[in-house]
Structure formats: structure tokens, C-alpha cells
Amino acid sequence: EAQVTQNPRYLITVTGKKLTVTCSQNMNHEYMSWYRQDPGLGLRQIYYSMNVEVTDKGDVPEGYKVSRKEKRNFPLILESPSPNQTSLYFCATRQAHLPEAFFGQGTRLTVV
Amino acid sequence: GENVEQHPSTLSVQEGDSAVIKCTYSDSASNYFPWYKQELGKRPQLIIDIRSNVGEKKDQRIAVTLNKTAKHFSLHITETQPEDSAVYFCAASMEAGNMLTFGGGTRLMVKP
Numbered sequence: 001e002a003q004v005t006q007n008p009r010y011l012i013t014v015t016g017k018k019l020t021v022t023c024s025q026n027m028n029h030e031y032m033s034w035y036r037q038d039p040g041l042g043l044r045q046i047y048y049s050m051n052v053e054v055t056d057k058g059d060v061p062e063g064y065k066v067s068r069k070e071k072r073n074f075p076l077i078l079e080s081p082s083p084n085q086t087s088l089y090f091c092a093t094r095q096a097h098l099p100e101a102f103f104g105q106g107t108r109l110t111v112v
Numbered sequence: 113g114e115n116v117e118q119h120p121s122t123l124s125v126q127e128g129d130s131a132v133i134k135c136t137y138s139d140s141a142s143n144y145f146p147w148y149k150q151e152l153g154k155r156p157q158l159i160i161d162i163r164s165n166v167g168e169k170k171d172q173r174i175a176v177t178l179n180k181t182a183k184h185f186s187l188h189i190t191e192t193q194p195e196d197s198a199v200y201f202c203a204a205s206m207e208a209g210n211m212l213t214f215g216g217g218t219r220l221m222v223k224p
Contacts, residue, residue, distance in 0.1 A: 048211050090155065101211060105154075
């Protein structure tokens with residue numbers, strides 16, 4: 001079954017404690033991206049990757065890092081989380097030649 | 113970069129009535145306009161999309177219209193049902209380009 005899998009689904013953490021949210025896809029999609037969803041602001045892109053070892057900033061990259069060492073995985077790293085990073089995070093993937101995006105289940109992060 | 117505005121932010125209709133959600137975009141190079149539906153606690157899922165070479169597309173009770181000159185597109189849902197209640201997102205992108213830029217979302221409530 002074609003899947004985009006995020007882990008964890010829920011996370012409560014404290015300010016400053018490094019964390020990683022993983023995203024894995026089995027669809028062999030070239031493009032992967034991270035979005036955060038906040039009320040009234042829709043889905044805003046954090047980082048994206050068009051291929052292995054190629055990453056670029058989206059609209060709201062501050063406070064986040066990503067890596068794309070292999071095609072199937074695209075982890076989101078928060079080196080020093082702050083309360084304003086409390087949000088719902090989605091990983092999304094798509095093929096290079098087709099525009100439809102497929103989303104993971106989401107990760108609800110709370111930073112206290 | 114692209115900027116997508118979506119209105120209204122909330123919409124309440126009676127079951128059986130029609131619902132219309134409107135979006136405007138800023139980048140004339142955008143040529144792909146999808147609509148995503150997000151049910152409570154779930155991931156966004158594509159419900160319909162339109163490319164810039166057509167002005168209208170219909171799929172059963174939902175339709176999307178595109179006005180390239182005015183740079184706006186709309187989602188029309190006819191004969192609404194309670195299961196249509198969800199948050200709807202419009203988005204825009206260049207098919208061969210980056211990932212999607214989303215509007216702020218519309219919470220649609222269909223009252224039985």
C-alpha cells in the first residue's frame with residue numbers, strides 16, 4: 001500500500017530539547033516537503049527537497065533543519081524548539097512530473 | 113513567490129444548499145490549482161484539481177472554475193451533505209516547479 005508515514009503522531013516536549021520528526025514514503029517520489037498548519041494560516045511550507053541531497057527553504061524555515069540522505073526519508077529536525085513551533089506538521093510527497101501531493105498523517109507538536 | 117488568498121474562512125450552509133469557496137493567486141506562472149479536503153483529525157486529501165488550460169472541471173457534486181485573467185478560482189459544492197463538513201484548502205503551483213502554496217483554509221459546516 002502506498003504510504004507516507006510520519007512519526008511520532010503526537011509529541012509534547014520542553015523548550016530547547018532537540019527533537020526529530022521522521023517522514024518515510026514507499027512511493028518512490030522524488031519530491032518531499034514539510035508543512036506546518038496553524039489556524040487561519042493554512043499550510044505553510046517549511047522546507048522541501050527535489051531529490052537526494054538537495055534541499056531548499058520554504059516560506060517559514062527559521063528554527064528547522066532537514067536532510068535528504070536517501071530518497072524515502074525526509075526528517076524534520078528542531079534543534080532548539082520554542083513554544084511558537086507548537087503546531088500540526090505534515091510531510092508531503094509528489095512525483096517530479098505529476099503535481100498531486102500526498103500527505104502523511106500529521107504530527108501534533110506541543111512545545112512548553 | 114506565490115501568494116494565495118482564500119475566502120471565506122468559515123461557511124455555514126443548510127443541507128442541500130450550495131457552497132462556494134473562492135481563492136485568488138498572485139503568480140501568473142502558476143498553472144495547477146488543486147483543492148484539498150481535510151476532515152477533522154485527518155490529513156488533507158485531494159478532491160479535485162484544474163490546470164490552466166481549462167476553465168471549468170466537474171466531478172459529481174463538486175466543480176472548480178478558473179479565471180486566469182483575474183487570477184482567481186473557485187470551488188462549488190452542490191446539494192451539500194453533512195459529510196461535506198470539513199476544512200477545504202485551495203492551492204496553486206507550477207506543475208514542474210516546487211510544492212504547493214496553500215490558501216488559509218475554509219471551514220465548511222453543513223447543518224442537517
